[in-house]
Amino acid sequence: FPWGYGHYDKILFTFKTKHEIGLYDSLKKLDRTSYLWKVRDFIILTLFVEHYCKTVRSFKELEENGLIQNLKVSIPNRHYSPFEEDFI
Numbered sequence: 187f188p189w190g191y192g193h194y195d196k197i198l199f200t201f202k203t204k205h206e207i208g209l210y211d212s213l214k215k216l217d218r219t220s221y222l223w224k225v226r227d228f229i230i231l232t233l234f235v236e237h238y239c240k241t242v243r244s245f246k247e248l249e250e251n252g253l254i255q256n257l258k259v260s261i262p263n264r265h266y267s268p269f270e271e272d273f274i
Contacts (some may be wrong), residue, residue: 192232193233198260199245205253210225228256 203209206229213220213231221232235241242259249257 194236196236196262197233197235197238197241198262199231199233199247199257200228201231201245201252201254201257203229229254 206224209229209231210222213222216232220231220234223230233241238261242261245254245257245259248254
């Protein structure tokens with residue numbers, strides 16, 4: 187987190203893809219943490235982003251181009267932080 191943990195917006199994505207390795211390799215290039223899980227056929231991805239609208243638009247384009255399917259997006263307004271005593 188080069189700009190500090192609190193600077194980034196958090197987004198939760200779920201989707202299906204046949205390009206899991208490419209996704210994993212792309213996420214490794216980010217300069218901050220991402221959380222990636224596979225549950226049955228679905229990918230669950232938590233990203234820490236600078237601008238959530240731009241990121242959501244990019245994932246929507248991936249869906250429109252057929253690289254991912256069944257895209258769902260959640261932008262939490264509160265989340266647990268281990269650095270805080272309560273939810274932020």
